[in-house]
Amino acid sequence: MKSGEAMSKFQKDGIKDFDLEHIFDCGQCFRWEREEDGSYTGIAMGKVVNMAFDSDRGVLTIDNCDRKDFEEIWHRYLDLDRDYGQIKKTLSDEDDVMKKAISHGTGIRILRQDLWETIVSFLISQNNNIPRIKGCIENLSREFGDFVGEYRGKEYYSIPEAKVLAGLSPSDLGSVKLGYRARYIVETASCVFEKGMPNTMEQLTELCGVGPKVANCIALFGMGKYDSFPIDVWVRRVMNLLYGIDENDKKAMADFADKHFGELGGFAQQYLFYYIRENS
DNA sequence: TCGCAGGTGGTCG
DNA sequence: CGACCACCTGCG
Numbered sequence: 693m694k695s696g697e698a699m700s701k702f703q704k705d706g707i708k709d710f711d712l713e714h715i716f717d718c719g720q721c722f723r724w725e726r727e728e729d730g731s732y733t734g735i736a737m738g739k740v741v742n743m744a745f746d747s748d749r750g751v752l753t754i755d756n757c758d759r760k761d762f763e764e765i766w767h768r769y770l771d772l773d774r775d776y777g778q779i780k781k782t783l784s785d786e787d788d789v790m791k792k793a794i795s796h797g798t799g800i801r802i803l804r805q806d807l808w809e810t811i812v813s814f815l816i817s818q819n820n821n822i823p824r825i826k827g828c829i830e831n832l833s834r835e836f837g838d839f840v841g842e843y844r845g846k847e848y849y850s851i852p853e854a855k856v857l858a859g860l861s862p863s864d865l866g867s868v869k870l871g872y873r874a875r876y877i878v879e880t881a882s883c884v885f886e887k888g889m890p891n892t893m894e895q896l897t898e899l900c901g902v903g904p905k906v907a908n909c910i911a912l913f914g915m916g917k918y919d920s921f922p923i924d925v926w927v928r929r930v931m932n933l934l935y936g937i938d939e940n941d942k943k944a945m946a947d948f949a950d951k952h953f954g955e956l957g958g959f960a961q962q963y964l965f966y967y968i969r970e971n972s
Numbered sequence: 973t974c975g976c977a978g979g980t981g982g983t984c985g
Numbered sequence: 986c987g988a989c990c991a992c993c994t995g996c997g
Binding site for chain 2: 719814817818819820821822824825872876900901902903904905906909922924925926927965969
Binding site: 819820821823824827828869870871872873874 | 991992993994995996
């Protein structure tokens with residue numbers, strides 16, 4: 693944004709089943725930071741904003757956002773049209789285990805994120821830890837992305853387009869500290885640049901560095917495929933703990949999720965994931 | 973020093 | 986086709 697440009701706040705009331713900490717700390721995104729007042733500041737969809745939520749009144753306040761941006765970007769990003777109360781009720785019925793998990797993450801929402809950003813983020817996430825994932829994404833954006841704006845004294849950059857990354861070699865990304873994932877980023881960027889964005893699970897798993905776990909994350913967070921059920925180390929732990937499934941038997945877990953959660957698998961995964969992360 | 977962290981690809985049997 | 990295992994990097 694230009695300096696001196698008027699900063700606007702937008703408010704939306706009547707929001708239920710919504711909690712910023714549950715949303716931004718349930719493993720689905722890496723570019724939102726919690727402020728001391730409990731609000732979150734981050735960059736997504738080419739915009740930098742701060743979000744604050746008054747849970748008593750159900751009022752969401754987005755700073756650096758006008759009505760147009762809210763309606764065109766954040767409404768969809770935050771999945772505000774979906775009835776999460778109904779989803780939680782359906783998942784809780786006849787499943788006291790899930791009911792318990794949901795009670796810890798009542799305000800979770802599955803963000804509808806930009807597909808390319810989701811691909812890059814979860815390629816980086818594999819066999820990695822959250823602080824380093826965040827650092828890698830920031831390094832990559834700062835060095836190869838576009839300057840989006842300065843907000844509250846900090847500069848923000850977008851995740852570089854596939855076109856940009858496709859023209860690089862893995863060694864060009866050395867300063868980003870991606871390790872062996874640099875090759876995955878470059879090769880996947882080339883593939884996407886040449887053949888377009890993936891639309892199906894099959895096209896996702898053809899990408900270099902995208903296995904079943906990463907593919908399910910991309911499908912869930914970037915493509916709106918809500919029956920996806922990403923099985924990572926945390927989901928394995930929680931399904932062993934709560935449902936007694938062998939921690940090494942991913943197929944049994946996928947079958948269980950398909951049978952018990954069906955088209956709501958992605959939501960169920962988020963409640964389980966948040967529960968085990970909170971209780972570890 | 974060494975194991976580990978939101979897994980995957982390569983290589984065996 | 987299922988079971989290993991190396992892999993960048995930074996931290997405890």
